[in-house]
Amino acid sequence: MIPSEFEYHKATSIQDAIAQLGAHEDSKLLAGGHSLLPMMKLRFAEPPHLIDINGIEELRGIRLEGDTICIGAMTTENELIESEILQQHCPLLVEAARLVADPQVRNRGTIGGDVAHGDPGNDHPAVMLALDATLVLHGPDGERQQSANGFFLGTYWNDLQEQEILVELRVPVIKKGVGHGYSKLKRKTGDYAVAGSPVVIELDGDVCRDIRIALTNVAPMAIRAEAAENILRGKVIDDALIEQAAAEVLAVCDPAEDLRGDVLYKSHMGAEMARRSIRAALQQARG
Amino acid sequence: MAKQHVSFNLNGKQVDALVEPRELLVHTIRETLSLTGTHIGCESSHCGACTVDLDGKSVKSCTVLSMQADGSELKTVEGLADAEGLHAVQQAFIQEHGLQCGFCTPGMLIRAYRFLQENPNPTEEEIRWGMSGNLCRCTGYQNIVKAVQTAAQTLQQA
Numbered sequence A: 001m002i003p004s005e006f007e008y009h010k011a012t013s014i015q016d017a018i019a020q021l022g023a024h025e026d027s028k029l030l031a032g033g034h035s036l037l038p039m040m041k042l043r044f045a046e047p048p049h050l051i052d053i054n055g056i057e058e059l060r061g062i063r064l065e066g067d068t069i070c071i072g073a074m075t076t077e078n079e080l081i082e083s084e085i086l087q088q089h090c091p092l093l094v095e096a097a098r099l100v101a102d103p104q105v106r107n108r109g110t111i112g113g114d115v116a117h118g119d120p121g122n123d124h125p126a127v128m129l130a131l132d133a134t135l136v137l138h139g140p141d142g143e144r145q146q147s148a149n150g151f152f153l154g155t156y157w158n159d160l161q162e163q164e165i166l167v168e169l170r171v172p173v174i175k176k177g178v179g180h181g182y183s184k185l186k187r188k189t190g191d192y193a194v195a196g197s198p199v200v201i202e203l204d205g206d207v208c209r210d211i212r213i214a215l216t217n218v219a220p221m222a223i224r225a226e227a228a229e230n231i232l233r234g235k236v237i238d239d240a241l242i243e244q245a246a247a248e249v250l251a252v253c254d255p256a257e258d259l260r261g262d263v264l265y266k267s268h269m270g271a272e273m274a275r276r277s278i279r280a281a282l283q284q285a286r287g
Numbered sequence B: 001m002a003k004q005h006v007s008f009n010l011n012g013k014q015v016d017a018l019v020e021p022r023e024l025l026v027h028t029i030r031e032t033l034s035l036t037g038t039h040i041g042c043e044s045s046h047c048g049a050c051t052v053d054l055d056g057k058s059v060k061s062c063t064v065l066s067m068q069a070d071g072s073e074l075k076t077v078e079g080l081a082d083a084e085g086l087h088a089v090q091q092a093f094i095q096e097h098g099l100q101c102g103f104c105t106p107g108m109l110i111r112a113y114r115f116l117q118e119n120p121n122p123t124e125e126e127i128r129w130g131m132s133g134n135l136c137r138c139t140g141y142q143n144i145v146k147a148v149q150t151a152a153q154t155l156q157q158a
Ligand SMILES: Cc1cc2nc3c(=O)[nH]c(=O)nc-3n(C[C@H](O)[C@H](O)[C@H](O)COP(=O)(O)OP(=O)(O)OC[C@H]3O[C@@H](n4cnc5c(N)ncnc54)[C@H](O)[C@@H]3O)c2cc1C
Pocket: A028, A029, A030, A031, A032, A033, A034, A035, A036, A037, A038, A073, A074, A099, A100, A101, A102, A105, A108, A109, A110, A111, A112, A113, A114, A116, A117, A121, A122, A123, A124, A160, A164, A165, A166, A167, A190, A191, A192, A193, B044, B045, B046
Protein backbone atom coordinates (compact mmCIF):
# COMPACT_ATOMS: atom_id res chain seq x y z
CA MET A 1 0.00 0.00 0.00
CA ILE A 2 1.60 3.21 -1.14
CA PRO A 3 0.08 6.64 -1.73
CA SER A 4 -0.59 7.86 -5.26
CA GLU A 5 2.00 10.20 -6.73
CA PHE A 6 2.58 13.64 -5.28
CA GLU A 7 5.26 16.28 -5.17
CA TYR A 8 7.02 16.70 -1.85
CA HIS A 9 7.96 20.16 -0.59
CA LYS A 10 9.65 21.21 2.62
CA ALA A 11 8.51 24.38 4.33
CA THR A 12 11.19 26.29 6.20
CA SER A 13 8.98 28.77 8.10
CA ILE A 14 5.33 29.48 8.81
CA GLN A 15 5.38 32.19 6.13
CA ASP A 16 6.93 29.77 3.66
CA ALA A 17 4.27 27.13 4.42
CA ILE A 18 1.49 29.66 3.80
CA ALA A 19 3.13 30.77 0.54
CA GLN A 20 3.52 27.18 -0.60
CA LEU A 21 -0.11 26.38 0.24
CA GLY A 22 -1.01 29.27 -2.07
CA ALA A 23 1.41 28.27 -4.82
CA HIS A 24 0.36 24.61 -5.08
CA GLU A 25 -3.29 23.94 -5.75
CA ASP A 26 -4.97 21.27 -3.57
CA SER A 27 -1.83 20.88 -1.49
CA LYS A 28 -1.88 19.50 2.04
CA LEU A 29 0.33 20.10 5.04
CA LEU A 30 2.21 17.06 6.32
CA ALA A 31 2.62 17.08 10.09
CA GLY A 32 3.17 13.74 11.89
CA GLY A 33 1.59 12.00 8.92
CA HIS A 34 -0.16 9.45 11.10
CA SER A 35 -3.63 10.30 9.87
CA LEU A 36 -2.77 11.73 6.47
CA LEU A 37 -0.40 9.01 5.18
CA PRO A 38 -2.77 6.13 6.14
CA MET A 39 -5.58 7.95 4.30
CA MET A 40 -3.32 8.48 1.28
CA LYS A 41 -2.31 4.82 1.28
CA LEU A 42 -5.99 3.89 1.13
CA ARG A 43 -6.43 6.55 -1.59
CA PHE A 44 -9.08 8.30 0.50
CA ALA A 45 -6.88 11.35 -0.02
CA GLU A 46 -4.76 12.02 -3.11
CA PRO A 47 -3.25 15.47 -2.70
CA PRO A 48 -0.93 16.32 -5.61
CA HIS A 49 1.40 18.24 -3.28
CA LEU A 50 2.54 17.64 0.29
CA ILE A 51 4.12 20.45 2.24
CA ASP A 52 6.17 19.01 5.09
CA ILE A 53 6.12 21.30 8.14
CA ASN A 54 8.34 19.09 10.32
CA GLY A 55 11.34 21.36 9.79
CA ILE A 56 9.64 24.48 11.18
CA GLU A 57 11.15 24.94 14.63
CA GLU A 58 8.83 27.80 15.60
CA LEU A 59 5.90 25.34 15.53
CA ARG A 60 7.37 23.22 18.33
CA GLY A 61 7.55 23.52 22.07
CA ILE A 62 5.47 24.39 25.11
CA ARG A 63 5.79 27.61 27.09
CA LEU A 64 4.05 29.26 29.99
CA GLU A 65 2.84 32.85 29.56
CA GLY A 66 1.20 34.02 32.76
CA ASP A 67 -1.91 31.87 33.21
CA THR A 68 -1.79 30.52 29.67
CA ILE A 69 0.07 27.54 28.30
CA CYS A 70 1.08 27.97 24.65
CA ILE A 71 1.60 24.71 22.79
CA GLY A 72 3.20 24.67 19.34
CA ALA A 73 1.09 22.80 16.79
CA MET A 74 3.97 20.46 15.89
CA THR A 75 4.45 19.28 19.48
CA THR A 76 4.19 15.48 19.48
CA GLU A 77 2.03 13.40 21.81
CA ASN A 78 5.12 12.08 23.60
CA GLU A 79 6.39 15.64 24.09
CA LEU A 80 3.03 16.52 25.68
CA ILE A 81 3.38 13.53 28.04
CA GLU A 82 6.93 14.48 29.01
CA SER A 83 6.26 18.20 29.46
CA GLU A 84 6.81 19.36 33.03
CA ILE A 85 4.75 22.48 32.35
CA LEU A 86 1.76 20.34 31.38
CA GLN A 87 2.27 17.79 34.15
CA GLN A 88 2.17 20.63 36.63
CA HIS A 89 -0.34 23.03 35.11
CA CYS A 90 -2.55 21.01 32.79
CA PRO A 91 -2.44 17.29 33.65
CA LEU A 92 -5.63 16.72 31.63
CA LEU A 93 -3.61 17.04 28.43
CA VAL A 94 -0.99 14.60 29.68
CA GLU A 95 -3.68 12.11 30.67
CA ALA A 96 -5.38 12.41 27.28
CA ALA A 97 -2.11 12.10 25.32
CA ARG A 98 -1.24 8.93 27.22
CA LEU A 99 -4.46 7.42 25.89
CA VAL A 100 -3.73 8.32 22.25
CA ALA A 101 -2.55 5.46 20.03
CA ASP A 102 0.75 3.76 20.99
CA PRO A 103 4.37 4.79 21.69
CA GLN A 104 5.52 4.78 18.06
CA VAL A 105 2.52 6.76 16.82
CA ARG A 106 2.96 9.23 19.69
CA ASN A 107 6.51 9.91 18.54
CA ARG A 108 5.19 11.24 15.23
CA GLY A 109 1.61 12.39 15.75
CA THR A 110 1.22 16.06 16.69
CA ILE A 111 -1.41 17.91 18.70
CA GLY A 112 -1.93 20.33 15.80
CA GLY A 113 -2.50 17.51 13.33
CA ASP A 114 -4.88 15.81 15.75
CA VAL A 115 -6.95 19.00 16.16
CA ALA A 116 -6.86 20.01 12.48
CA HIS A 117 -7.56 16.61 10.96
CA GLY A 118 -11.29 16.35 11.66
CA ASP A 119 -11.65 12.68 12.56
CA PRO A 120 -14.35 12.52 15.28
CA GLY A 121 -12.25 9.75 16.88
CA ASN A 122 -9.33 12.09 17.56
CA ASP A 123 -8.99 12.85 21.26
CA HIS A 124 -7.61 16.38 21.32
CA PRO A 125 -10.56 18.25 19.78
CA ALA A 126 -12.83 17.38 22.72
CA VAL A 127 -9.99 18.08 25.15
CA MET A 128 -9.62 21.54 23.56
CA LEU A 129 -13.36 22.12 24.02
CA ALA A 130 -13.23 21.06 27.67
CA LEU A 131 -10.24 23.34 28.30
CA ASP A 132 -11.86 26.23 26.40
CA ALA A 133 -8.70 26.49 24.31
CA THR A 134 -7.86 29.21 21.83
CA LEU A 135 -6.42 28.25 18.45
CA VAL A 136 -3.90 30.57 16.82
CA LEU A 137 -4.14 30.41 13.03
CA HIS A 138 -1.90 32.08 10.48
CA GLY A 139 -2.93 32.76 6.90
CA PRO A 140 -2.10 35.07 4.01
CA ASP A 141 -3.86 37.92 5.88
CA GLY A 142 -1.95 37.41 9.09
CA GLU A 143 -2.93 35.96 12.43
CA ARG A 144 -6.35 35.25 13.86
CA GLN A 145 -7.42 33.66 17.08
CA GLN A 146 -10.39 31.38 17.24
CA SER A 147 -12.01 29.67 20.19
CA ALA A 148 -11.97 25.87 19.98
CA ASN A 149 -15.69 26.20 20.71
CA GLY A 150 -17.06 26.70 17.20
CA PHE A 151 -14.00 25.42 15.32
CA PHE A 152 -15.21 21.83 14.80
CA LEU A 153 -17.97 21.84 12.20
CA GLY A 154 -18.31 18.23 11.07
CA THR A 155 -16.37 15.14 10.02
CA TYR A 156 -13.18 16.34 8.26
CA TRP A 157 -14.71 19.80 8.37
CA ASN A 158 -13.55 22.69 10.53
CA ASP A 159 -13.09 26.41 10.41
CA LEU A 160 -9.54 26.23 9.02
CA GLN A 161 -9.54 28.50 5.97
CA GLU A 162 -7.71 27.90 2.72
CA GLN A 163 -3.97 28.54 3.06
CA GLU A 164 -4.28 28.68 6.84
CA ILE A 165 -2.01 26.87 9.22
CA LEU A 166 -2.66 26.07 12.86
CA VAL A 167 0.31 27.54 14.68
CA GLU A 168 -0.41 27.30 18.39
CA LEU A 169 -2.95 26.01 20.89
CA ARG A 170 -3.48 28.06 24.04
CA VAL A 171 -4.98 26.52 27.14
CA PRO A 172 -5.48 27.98 30.60
CA VAL A 173 -3.50 26.81 33.60
CA ILE A 174 -5.69 24.54 35.75
CA LYS A 175 -5.90 26.35 39.08
CA LYS A 176 -6.91 25.44 42.60
CA GLY A 177 -10.63 24.72 42.76
CA VAL A 178 -10.62 23.48 39.20
CA GLY A 179 -10.77 19.75 38.51
CA HIS A 180 -10.63 17.65 35.40
CA GLY A 181 -11.32 14.12 34.25
CA TYR A 182 -10.81 12.16 31.05
CA SER A 183 -12.49 8.82 30.51
CA LYS A 184 -11.99 6.93 27.29
CA LEU A 185 -13.37 3.51 26.45
CA LYS A 186 -11.27 1.60 23.93
CA ARG A 187 -11.40 -1.96 22.70
CA LYS A 188 -7.64 -2.32 23.03
CA THR A 189 -4.53 -0.24 23.66
CA GLY A 190 -3.81 1.85 20.61
CA ASP A 191 -7.39 2.04 19.41
CA TYR A 192 -9.51 5.13 18.93
CA ALA A 193 -12.25 5.74 21.47
CA VAL A 194 -15.55 3.90 21.38
CA ALA A 195 -16.50 6.97 23.36
CA GLY A 196 -14.52 9.50 25.37
CA SER A 197 -15.32 12.46 27.57
CA PRO A 198 -13.06 15.16 28.98
CA VAL A 199 -14.64 17.30 31.69
CA VAL A 200 -13.45 20.44 33.47
CA ILE A 201 -15.24 21.72 36.58
CA GLU A 202 -14.67 24.99 38.45
CA LEU A 203 -15.96 25.03 42.01
CA ASP A 204 -16.80 27.99 44.21
CA GLY A 205 -16.96 26.37 47.63
CA ASP A 206 -19.33 23.48 46.99
CA VAL A 207 -21.10 25.16 44.12
CA CYS A 208 -20.24 24.40 40.51
CA ARG A 209 -19.35 27.81 39.10
CA ASP A 210 -18.65 26.47 35.63
CA ILE A 211 -18.42 23.14 33.87
CA ARG A 212 -17.52 21.98 30.38
CA ILE A 213 -18.42 18.46 29.28
CA ALA A 214 -17.02 17.47 25.89
CA LEU A 215 -17.36 14.23 23.92
CA THR A 216 -15.11 12.22 21.60
CA ASN A 217 -16.37 9.93 18.82
CA VAL A 218 -20.08 9.99 19.60
CA ALA A 219 -21.05 12.62 17.00
CA PRO A 220 -19.80 13.71 13.55
CA MET A 221 -17.26 15.89 15.38
CA ALA A 222 -16.13 16.67 18.92
CA ILE A 223 -19.01 18.38 20.76
CA ARG A 224 -19.93 20.00 24.06
CA ALA A 225 -22.92 18.61 25.95
CA GLU A 226 -24.31 22.05 26.81
CA ALA A 227 -27.70 20.93 28.09
CA ALA A 228 -25.92 18.64 30.53
CA GLU A 229 -23.62 21.48 31.61
CA ASN A 230 -26.64 23.71 32.23
CA ILE A 231 -28.09 21.16 34.65
CA LEU A 232 -24.96 21.24 36.78
CA ARG A 233 -23.82 24.87 36.55
CA GLY A 234 -24.65 26.91 39.64
CA LYS A 235 -25.59 23.83 41.68
CA VAL A 236 -24.10 21.66 44.38
CA ILE A 237 -23.52 18.57 42.28
CA ASP A 238 -24.87 15.30 43.68
CA ASP A 239 -25.58 11.83 42.25
CA ALA A 240 -29.13 12.71 41.24
CA LEU A 241 -27.94 15.74 39.26
CA ILE A 242 -25.19 13.68 37.62
CA GLU A 243 -27.86 11.22 36.46
CA GLN A 244 -29.92 14.06 34.99
CA ALA A 245 -26.83 15.41 33.23
CA ALA A 246 -25.93 11.93 31.91
CA ALA A 247 -29.43 11.69 30.38
CA GLU A 248 -28.75 14.96 28.54
CA VAL A 249 -25.39 13.62 27.33
CA LEU A 250 -27.14 10.52 26.03
CA ALA A 251 -29.65 12.71 24.18
CA VAL A 252 -26.95 14.71 22.40
CA CYS A 253 -24.95 11.66 21.21
CA ASP A 254 -25.22 10.97 17.50
CA PRO A 255 -22.52 8.38 16.73
CA ALA A 256 -21.95 6.47 13.51
CA GLU A 257 -22.41 2.72 13.78
CA ASP A 258 -19.21 0.80 13.02
CA LEU A 259 -17.15 -2.13 14.32
CA ARG A 260 -16.84 -0.39 17.68
CA GLY A 261 -20.58 -0.66 18.27
CA ASP A 262 -24.06 0.38 17.29
CA VAL A 263 -25.65 3.76 17.89
CA LEU A 264 -27.37 2.88 21.16
CA TYR A 265 -24.30 1.21 22.71
CA LYS A 266 -21.96 4.04 21.76
CA SER A 267 -24.39 6.68 23.02
CA HIS A 268 -24.69 4.94 26.39
CA MET A 269 -20.91 4.67 26.56
CA GLY A 270 -20.67 8.40 25.83
CA ALA A 271 -22.98 9.08 28.78
CA GLU A 272 -21.04 6.68 31.01
CA MET A 273 -17.69 8.27 30.12
CA ALA A 274 -19.15 11.69 30.98
CA ARG A 275 -20.50 10.37 34.32
CA ARG A 276 -17.07 9.01 35.26
CA SER A 277 -15.25 12.18 34.22
CA ILE A 278 -17.68 14.43 36.11
CA ARG A 279 -17.07 12.39 39.27
CA ALA A 280 -13.29 12.45 38.79
CA ALA A 281 -13.28 16.19 38.06
CA LEU A 282 -15.46 16.91 41.07
CA GLN A 283 -13.25 14.94 43.40
CA GLN A 284 -10.19 16.72 42.11
CA ALA A 285 -11.73 20.18 42.30
CA ARG A 286 -12.67 19.53 45.93
CA GLY A 287 -8.94 18.92 46.46
CA MET B 1 7.52 11.40 -10.65
CA ALA B 2 11.26 12.10 -10.70
CA LYS B 3 13.25 10.26 -8.07
CA GLN B 4 15.10 12.29 -5.52
CA HIS B 5 18.30 11.74 -3.65
CA VAL B 6 18.29 11.00 0.07
CA SER B 7 21.19 10.17 2.31
CA PHE B 8 21.18 8.89 5.88
CA ASN B 9 23.19 6.96 8.38
CA LEU B 10 21.91 3.38 8.53
CA ASN B 11 23.29 1.15 11.27
CA GLY B 12 26.46 3.25 11.40
CA LYS B 13 27.07 3.48 7.66
CA GLN B 14 26.32 6.43 5.45
CA VAL B 15 23.99 5.30 2.65
CA ASP B 16 22.42 7.03 -0.36
CA ALA B 17 19.24 6.14 -2.19
CA LEU B 18 17.07 7.46 -4.97
CA VAL B 19 13.45 7.51 -3.86
CA GLU B 20 10.08 8.54 -5.21
CA PRO B 21 8.39 11.14 -2.98
CA ARG B 22 5.59 8.67 -2.24
CA GLU B 23 7.98 5.90 -1.24
CA LEU B 24 7.65 4.67 2.35
CA LEU B 25 10.77 4.25 4.44
CA VAL B 26 10.16 0.54 4.97
CA HIS B 27 10.30 -0.07 1.21
CA THR B 28 13.56 1.83 0.79
CA ILE B 29 15.11 -0.13 3.65
CA ARG B 30 13.90 -3.53 2.41
CA GLU B 31 13.91 -3.18 -1.35
CA THR B 32 16.56 -0.59 -2.23
CA LEU B 33 18.97 -1.19 0.65
CA SER B 34 18.20 -4.93 0.90
CA LEU B 35 17.86 -5.05 4.68
CA THR B 36 14.85 -7.33 5.04
CA GLY B 37 14.96 -7.68 8.83
CA THR B 38 12.41 -4.88 9.13
CA HIS B 39 9.07 -6.54 8.40
CA ILE B 40 5.84 -5.38 6.85
CA GLY B 41 2.86 -6.72 8.76
CA CYS B 42 -0.29 -4.64 8.49
CA GLU B 43 0.94 -1.77 6.30
CA SER B 44 -1.59 0.33 8.18
CA SER B 45 0.38 1.74 11.14
CA HIS B 46 -0.99 -0.76 13.65
CA CYS B 47 1.25 -3.81 14.14
CA GLY B 48 4.73 -2.36 14.71
CA ALA B 49 6.55 -5.09 12.71
CA CYS B 50 8.10 -2.29 10.65
CA THR B 51 9.45 -0.40 13.71
CA VAL B 52 12.85 1.24 13.24
CA ASP B 53 14.85 3.69 15.31
CA LEU B 54 14.83 7.12 13.66
CA ASP B 55 16.98 9.78 15.34
CA GLY B 56 16.68 7.96 18.65
CA LYS B 57 12.93 7.41 18.49
CA SER B 58 10.88 4.33 17.66
CA VAL B 59 8.73 4.89 14.58
CA LYS B 60 6.66 2.76 12.25
CA SER B 61 8.56 2.88 8.96
CA CYS B 62 5.43 2.06 6.95
CA THR B 63 4.12 5.49 7.96
CA VAL B 64 7.17 7.68 7.33
CA LEU B 65 8.19 8.88 3.88
CA SER B 66 11.74 8.01 2.83
CA MET B 67 12.18 11.69 1.99
CA GLN B 68 11.61 12.44 5.68
CA ALA B 69 14.56 10.25 6.70
CA ASP B 70 17.01 12.40 4.70
CA GLY B 71 19.88 13.40 6.97
CA SER B 72 18.78 11.15 9.82
CA GLU B 73 20.34 8.43 11.93
CA LEU B 74 18.55 5.14 11.41
CA LYS B 75 18.91 1.83 13.18
CA THR B 76 17.19 -1.38 12.17
CA VAL B 77 17.29 -4.82 13.76
CA GLU B 78 20.40 -5.60 11.70
CA GLY B 79 22.22 -2.88 13.62
CA LEU B 80 21.68 -4.41 17.07
CA ALA B 81 24.37 -7.10 17.10
CA ASP B 82 28.00 -5.99 17.01
CA ALA B 83 31.42 -7.64 16.77
CA GLU B 84 30.97 -8.97 20.30
CA GLY B 85 27.80 -10.82 19.39
CA LEU B 86 24.07 -10.43 19.88
CA HIS B 87 22.64 -7.46 21.76
CA ALA B 88 21.25 -8.08 25.25
CA VAL B 89 17.65 -7.80 23.99
CA GLN B 90 18.33 -10.44 21.33
CA GLN B 91 19.92 -12.78 23.89
CA ALA B 92 16.99 -12.27 26.22
CA PHE B 93 14.40 -13.10 23.53
CA ILE B 94 16.22 -16.39 22.90
CA GLN B 95 16.59 -17.19 26.58
CA GLU B 96 12.96 -16.42 27.47
CA HIS B 97 11.39 -17.86 24.31
CA GLY B 98 10.12 -14.42 23.40
CA LEU B 99 9.18 -15.59 19.92
CA GLN B 100 7.37 -18.36 18.10
CA CYS B 101 6.96 -17.68 14.38
CA GLY B 102 9.32 -14.70 14.69
CA PHE B 103 7.44 -12.37 12.38
CA CYS B 104 6.92 -9.64 14.96
CA THR B 105 10.38 -10.13 16.48
CA PRO B 106 12.49 -7.57 14.57
CA GLY B 107 9.99 -4.86 15.54
CA MET B 108 9.87 -6.12 19.13
CA LEU B 109 13.67 -6.11 19.38
CA ILE B 110 14.28 -2.65 17.99
CA ARG B 111 11.44 -1.25 20.12
CA ALA B 112 12.73 -3.02 23.25
CA TYR B 113 16.19 -1.63 22.49
CA ARG B 114 14.86 1.93 22.52
CA PHE B 115 12.34 1.40 25.33
CA LEU B 116 15.07 0.22 27.71
CA GLN B 117 16.97 3.42 27.06
CA GLU B 118 13.86 5.48 27.75
CA ASN B 119 13.15 3.46 30.88
CA PRO B 120 16.11 1.30 32.00
CA ASN B 121 14.35 -0.18 35.02
CA PRO B 122 10.70 -0.67 34.07
CA THR B 123 7.90 -2.40 35.96
CA GLU B 124 5.90 -5.09 34.18
CA GLU B 125 3.09 -2.61 33.58
CA GLU B 126 5.49 -0.07 32.12
CA ILE B 127 6.86 -2.74 29.77
CA ARG B 128 3.35 -3.59 28.58
CA TRP B 129 2.63 0.12 28.01
CA GLY B 130 5.99 0.80 26.37
CA MET B 131 5.69 -2.19 24.04
CA SER B 132 2.01 -1.63 23.21
CA GLY B 133 2.74 -0.45 19.66
CA ASN B 134 3.94 -3.95 18.71
CA LEU B 135 1.48 -6.76 18.10
CA CYS B 136 2.27 -10.46 18.34
CA ARG B 137 -0.13 -13.14 17.15
CA CYS B 138 1.73 -16.10 18.66
CA THR B 139 3.22 -15.69 22.09
CA GLY B 140 0.44 -14.16 24.16
CA TYR B 141 3.08 -11.55 25.12
CA GLN B 142 4.02 -13.24 28.40
CA ASN B 143 7.48 -14.29 27.26
CA ILE B 144 8.05 -11.05 25.42
CA VAL B 145 7.52 -9.18 28.68
CA LYS B 146 9.86 -11.63 30.44
CA ALA B 147 12.48 -11.12 27.73
CA VAL B 148 12.35 -7.36 28.16
CA GLN B 149 12.67 -7.81 31.94
CA THR B 150 15.68 -10.07 31.46
CA ALA B 151 17.29 -7.68 28.99
CA ALA B 152 16.75 -4.82 31.45
CA GLN B 153 18.60 -6.77 34.14
CA THR B 154 21.49 -7.64 31.82
CA LEU B 155 21.82 -4.05 30.65
CA GLN B 156 21.69 -2.73 34.22
CA GLN B 157 24.48 -5.06 35.26
CA ALA B 158 26.64 -4.15 32.27
C1 LIG C 1 -2.64 3.11 14.89
C2 LIG C 1 -3.12 4.51 15.14
C3 LIG C 1 -3.90 4.76 16.27
C4 LIG C 1 -4.34 6.06 16.53
N1 LIG C 1 -5.08 6.29 17.66
C5 LIG C 1 -5.46 7.55 17.96
C6 LIG C 1 -6.18 7.84 19.15
O1 LIG C 1 -6.46 6.96 19.97
N2 LIG C 1 -6.55 9.13 19.39
C7 LIG C 1 -6.23 10.13 18.53
O2 LIG C 1 -6.57 11.27 18.81
N3 LIG C 1 -5.56 9.89 17.39
C8 LIG C 1 -5.18 8.64 17.10
N4 LIG C 1 -4.48 8.40 15.94
C9 LIG C 1 -4.22 9.52 15.03
C10 LIG C 1 -2.88 10.18 15.33
O3 LIG C 1 -2.91 10.74 16.63
C11 LIG C 1 -2.53 11.24 14.29
O4 LIG C 1 -1.17 11.49 14.47
C12 LIG C 1 -3.31 12.54 14.37
O5 LIG C 1 -4.67 12.33 14.19
C13 LIG C 1 -2.89 13.50 13.25
O6 LIG C 1 -1.75 14.18 13.61
P1 LIG C 1 -0.50 14.21 12.64
O7 LIG C 1 0.48 15.12 13.25
O8 LIG C 1 -0.05 12.82 12.39
O9 LIG C 1 -1.11 14.90 11.35
P2 LIG C 1 -1.09 14.53 9.80
O10 LIG C 1 -1.53 13.14 9.60
O11 LIG C 1 0.22 14.92 9.23
O12 LIG C 1 -2.19 15.54 9.28
C14 LIG C 1 -3.57 15.36 9.50
C15 LIG C 1 -4.35 16.48 8.82
O13 LIG C 1 -4.20 17.71 9.51
C16 LIG C 1 -3.62 18.70 8.67
N5 LIG C 1 -2.67 19.44 9.50
C17 LIG C 1 -1.67 18.89 10.24
N6 LIG C 1 -1.03 19.85 10.93
C18 LIG C 1 -1.62 21.02 10.61
C19 LIG C 1 -1.41 22.39 11.01
N7 LIG C 1 -0.45 22.72 11.88
N8 LIG C 1 -2.21 23.34 10.47
C20 LIG C 1 -3.18 23.01 9.62
N9 LIG C 1 -3.44 21.75 9.20
C21 LIG C 1 -2.67 20.77 9.68
C22 LIG C 1 -2.95 17.93 7.54
O14 LIG C 1 -2.86 18.70 6.37
C23 LIG C 1 -3.89 16.75 7.38
O15 LIG C 1 -5.00 17.10 6.62
C24 LIG C 1 -4.02 7.12 15.65
C25 LIG C 1 -3.24 6.86 14.52
C26 LIG C 1 -2.78 5.58 14.26
C27 LIG C 1 -1.96 5.33 13.05
